[in-house]
Amino acid sequence: xxxxxxxxxxxxxxxxxxxxxxxxxxxxxxxxxxxxxxxxxxxxxxxxxxxxxxxxxxxxxxxxxxxxxxxxxxxxxxxxxxxxxxxxxxxxxxxxxxxxxxxxxxxxxxxxxxxxxxxxxxxxxxxxxxxxxxxxxxxxxxxxxxxxxxxxxxxxxxxxxxxxxxxxxxxxxxxxxxxxxxxxxxxxxxxxxxxxxxxxxxxxxxxxxxxxxxxxxxxxxxxxxxxxxxxxxxxx
Amino acid sequence: xxxxxxxxxxxxxxxxxxxxxxxxxxxxxxxxxxxxxxxxxxxxxxxxxxxxxxxxxxxxxxxxxxxxxxxxxxxxxxxxxxxxxxxxxxxxxxxxxxxxxxxxxxxxxxxxxxxxxxxxxxxxxxxxxxxxxxxxxxxxxxxxxxxxxxxxxxxx
Numbered sequence: 001x002x003x004x005x006x007x008x009x010x011x012x013x014x015x016x017x018x019x020x021x022x023x024x025x026x027x028x029x030x031x032x033x034x035x036x037x038x039x040x041x042x043x044x045x046x047x048x049x050x051x052x053x054x055x056x057x058x059x060x061x062x063x064x065x066x067x068x069x070x071x072x073x074x075x076x077x078x079x080x081x082x083x084x085x086x087x088x089x090x091x092x093x094x095x096x097x098x099x100x101x102x103x104x105x106x107x108x109x110x111x112x113x114x115x116x117x118x119x120x121x122x123x124x125x126x127x128x129x130x131x132x133x134x135x136x137x138x139x140x141x142x143x144x145x146x147x148x149x150x151x152x153x154x155x156x157x158x159x160x161x162x163x164x165x166x167x168x169x170x171x172x173x174x175x176x177x178x179x180x181x182x183x184x185x186x187x188x189x190x191x192x193x194x195x196x197x198x199x200x201x202x203x204x205x206x207x208x209x210x211x212x213x214x215x216x217x218x219x220x221x222x223x224x225x226x227x228x229x230x231x232x233x234x235x236x
Numbered sequence: 237x238x239x240x241x242x243x244x245x246x247x248x249x250x251x252x253x254x255x256x257x258x259x260x261x262x263x264x265x266x267x268x269x270x271x272x273x274x275x276x277x278x279x280x281x282x283x284x285x286x287x288x289x290x291x292x293x294x295x296x297x298x299x300x301x302x303x304x305x306x307x308x309x310x311x312x313x314x315x316x317x318x319x320x321x322x323x324x325x326x327x328x329x330x331x332x333x334x335x336x337x338x339x340x341x342x343x344x345x346x347x348x349x350x351x352x353x354x355x356x357x358x359x360x361x362x363x364x365x366x367x368x369x370x371x372x373x374x375x376x377x378x379x380x381x382x383x384x385x386x387x388x389x390x391x392x
Binding site (some may be wrong): 049050051055083084085087088089090092093095096098108139140165168171175176179 | 262264266267268269271272273274275308310311313314315317321322323325327329330336337338351352353355357
């Protein structure tokens with residue numbers, strides 16, 4: 001399925017699927033990238049099961065980080081959108097909101113597409129050198145494996161933001177406990193999303209379960225289709 | 237594999253002779269997940285809103301189909317794109333389909349690019365593919381056209 005730009009094993013395009021906001025294209029982008037010198041590039045993996053609200057959270061987080069990076073005309077935040085299907089959906093939405101997105105489709109970065117992910121990160125560092133790369137993992141990814149891969153091969157600092165779906169928590173934990181629990185493993189921050197879909201005692205009970213699965217993460221109850229308090233992003 | 241070119245070699249799967257829409261379909265297995273995607277182009281006569289409603293309806297039907305077949309839908313997602321950065325994303329994880337993104341234009345665009353991905357558990361790959369063939373046929377059929385499917389299987 002090749003309507004969208006895809007990575008090719010040979011003759012790989014320099015910027016397959018890269019969407020640079022209007023006005024930021026061309027040589028100036030590279031001059032600006034070089035202007036940051038060797039400042040550290042941070043990486044955040046956004047993880048969570050299918051439908052947990054990763055893209056909704058990313059839309060808000062992306063906007064927050066773009067503002068935090070300042071409006072000096074360079075790309076401060078780059079998103080790598082990893083989708084397991086041949087058809088990318090979320091990248092269209094992110095681009096429609098003016099965010100810079102690179103596609104990584106047709107495989108999961110924690111396994112079959114790990115090499116492509118590393119190549120993408122290297123390319124982005126070299127050409128853009130943003131403050132942040134935000135990697136939206138697939139809904140079936142193991143984020144800690146992605147973090148370990150990046151740190152072992154590239155050495156960049158990596159954090160993990162995980163989302164848990166309050167509305168489907170019980171069902172998902174019964175149906176696929178290993179994956180759901182592994183997606184919280186190593187998270188620096190956990191958003192219990194769609195908290196408005198359950199009553200307050202149930203949200204508290206789920207939050208307690210999350211704490212049992214991850215002792216260190218900051219845990220917040222949110223509804224990512226509404227504005228998220230920016231203090232949530234203080235872990236970054 | 238995906239093509240917007242119909243048998244007569246015209247754009248958008250719309251020809252003077254065939255009214256055929258080529259629909260790319262791919263399926264893959266990832267652990268326990270069955271991942272199936274379709275992608276095609278349409279001339280959205282009647283506008284983007286009508287097309288969105290038709291796709292949303294098919295996503296709802298897919299959710300019910302999964303329930304009836306004892307399957308679990310990780311997600312069912314679709315997009316409609318009609319410009320470089322003009323797009324609507326739809327998703328269903330059980331319950332009602334949600335839609336967000338760009339405002340539909342007042343004047344219908346000449347072409348819409350449509351993609352759908354369903355990730356399901358507890359059901360065979362072929363069954364999910366058949367559901368998505370039905371999805372595409374139902375949407376395309378409402379424009380008086382018919383689908384020709386181009387297949388690509390991947391197993392991981």
